[in-house]
Each structure stands twice: as structure tokens, then as C-alpha cells.
Amino acid sequence: MAAVDQNSLRKLVEGQLLRLEGNAFQDCMDRLGLVLYPGDYQPVRAAGPKGDTKNDGYCPKARVFFAAHATRGETFAKTKGKIRGDLEGCLQEHRDVKVWRFLTNDTLPGEVDQFIDNTLRPLYPDVTIEVWGLKTLADEISKLKQGQVERIIDVITVDEPEFEVVVLNHMKTGRDLWPVLSNCLGWLPHEEPHDCTDDEQDLIDSAVQSFRDWSDISGDIEFSRFSVRDAQRSITAILEELAEKRLGLYAATTDDYPLTGGPSPFLGTVAIFRIVRVASE
Structure with missing residues (x-):
């Protein structure tokens, strides 16, 4: 990836995140977690009858738990149900949850954000509930070193391409x-x-x-x-x-x-x- 300025880099990262769906998005978020929490973050995948125990990755020391979900194109009701189900399932399955962070490659609408703030946070005041949407994820990733950015969004350094003639x-x-x-x-x-x-x-x-x-x-x-x-x-x-x-x-x-x-x-x-x-x- 050729060197770009911060604004262009953020747009590039946003574009790459928007392309990801399903497991590809979760894999990307695992790579981010491994960079942000070196020596602590552990990826989790569904296995057996209990699935992933409502936990897509967590930090045993920092007690930060992650739910990664590509929400693009979902109805508001489905997104709210997914968030509530993942949060409550995580709290039932795991002890001492300090931070629960929902990661999505979309920008959540006001109705969903209001539901989180007005309903979920008062229900669970001892847990810091965070949502990292598209722009927050792009901002956090763009702050990192270029090599780390390339690994997280899964790109390989290439030479500048040749250009056709463009009329200005x-x-x-x-x-x-x-x-x-x-x-x-x-x-x-x-x-x-x-x-x-x-x-x-x-x-x-x-x-x-x-x-x-x-x-x-x-x-x-x-x-x-x-x-x-x-x-x-x-x-x-x-x-x-x-x-x-x-x-x-x-x-x-x-x-x-x-x-x-x-x-x-x-x-x-x-x-x-x-x-x-x-x-x-």
C-alpha cells in the first residue's frame, strides 16, 4: 500500500471494511484485537452445542468482550435484537465483564443507538457498553502504523500502477x-x-x-x-x-x-x- 495522508487512509480503511461480510469481518476484527491488546486478546469461534458462548473474542486480563457483526442491510429490529441477545448472552456465560464492545461495519441509525443508551445501559450499569461503528473502527485502525493497518485490513504492499492519460x-x-x-x-x-x-x-x-x-x-x-x-x-x-x-x-x-x-x-x-x-x- 503506497503511503497516503491520514484522511485518504481513513477513507481507504472504511472502503475495505464495507466490503467485509460474515466470518471475513470477524477475522478482520480479530486482527484488530490482537494489535490493540497484545498478549491478552483471544479470538473465539463457535464450536459444539454451545456455539461461541456469545463471545467473538475477549481479553481475559482486561475483561473486555467483543461481539463482531456486519449489520449492513439489516432491519432496525433485527439489529437491536442481535445486540441485546449477544450482550445478555455474554453476561450470562462470563464473569466480571467490564467492557462489552459491539463492532460493526455500518453506522448504526439513531433508533438503535437510542435503544442502547436508554434501555441497555440503565439495565447493566456495571458494564461499559460500547459500539464501534464504521467510522470509529476506521479512525482506530488509521491511527496505527502502516504495517499494522495492512495486516488488519488484509492488504499487501504493491508498487504504484501505471496511469492512462487523464484530461484535467x-x-x-x-x-x-x-x-x-x-x-x-x-x-x-x-x-x-x-x-x-x-x-x-x-x-x-x-x-x-x-x-x-x-x-x-x-x-x-x-x-x-x-x-x-x-x-x-x-x-x-x-x-x-x-x-x-x-x-x-x-x-x-x-x-x-x-x-x-x-x-x-x-x-x-x-x-x-x-x-x-x-x-x-
Whole structure:
């Protein structure tokens, strides 16, 4: 896996987690547990008439118990029943449970989160009940060293692929640039003029960081047309600052870029940025 910035890495991890189902998700969570709790975490699998005793993995010393379940596409009622059944089954089968952590590769809806907070936590005040959804898992994994991330999400380091020719378009407004920012999962290193002054370099660095920040939260604001328009106006203002320095942004995306290695790599869309000097109109 080529080195990527933190935001792109988090998106990459989210994408890989979303692909996992059933035992593949549990295996991934076992690898995470082994990294987070070295020398303590023990994977558990169903065996015999008692199954896995409502325990997908645990830490005997720290007394942390895990339930890993890919909830994508489930009804709210089924997810609530699964959570309650796994929690109560774990408490019946095991002593001194200090932390019970539900791991899922989805973002639980408010109804399920409310059920956990208003119903389950008051019923079991001596147990810390946690839910690690998609974004929490991606955040925790992304904090680790690259080698650990690769082992957890099961990828293999590969060389950068060769690229086909991609036509870049001049981005003059936030509305032009928004499809690039909202659709990409990663970034190729941007290009810029080699003769920039310090002020121009500061402006470019600030602009690129702002674009990445908007890209990072684009999925959280896409539901609101007002929020998207507000973002586009802010991006237009940045592009106008660049234009005042006679700097223009050209950008595009390229699809099916292998963001992970292995026999079945995770393919995603990456953004390509080039900042150039433009002639005055």
C-alpha cells in the first residue's frame, strides 16, 4: 500500500471494511484485537452445542468482550435484537465483564443507538457498553502504523500502477470542483509551479489542505443542499484567491485505482490536481 495522508487512509480503511461480510469481518476484527491488546486478546469461534458462548473474542486480563457483526442491510429490529441477545448472552456465560464492545461495519441509525443508551445501559450499569461503528473502527485502525493497518485490513504492499492519460479540467468555481472532491477516496501528489514565491507556496498549501478537508467531510454534508452550496461558495473563494495570483487549478479523477494490494485489491477513485500559472485574460 503506497503511503497516503491520514484522511485518504481513513477513507481507504472504511472502503475495505464495507466490503467485509460474515466470518471475513470477524477475522478482520480479530486482527484488530490482537494489535490493540497484545498478549491478552483471544479470538473465539463457535464450536459444539454451545456455539461461541456469545463471545467473538475477549481479553481475559482486561475483561473486555467483543461481539463482531456486519449489520449492513439489516432491519432496525433485527439489529437491536442481535445486540441485546449477544450482550445478555455474554453476561450470562462470563464473569466480571467490564467492557462489552459491539463492532460493526455500518453506522448504526439513531433508533438503535437510542435503544442502547436508554434501555441497555440503565439495565447493566456495571458494564461499559460500547459500539464501534464504521467510522470509529476506521479512525482506530488509521491511527496505527502502516504495517499494522495492512495486516488488519488484509492488504499487501504493491508498487504504484501505471496511469492512462487523464484530461484535467480548469476548475473555476466550487461547483466545478465539488464532484472531484466528493467522489474521490484518495489523492495523488499534486503538481505546482517550481518558481513559487513563499506567499504563493503558502496560498497553495492552504488551498490544497482546504480541498482535502472538504473532501473528507463531503459524505457527511451531501444530504443537505444548503451545506453543499455553502461548501461550494467557500471553494469558489479559494479558487478566486489563486486566480488573483494568476494561479489556476486543473483537476480530474481517475477510477479503478488499486488502493490496496493482494489478489482482490480494493479499487477506488483518486483525485489528480495540477496548479499552473495562467495568462491574464
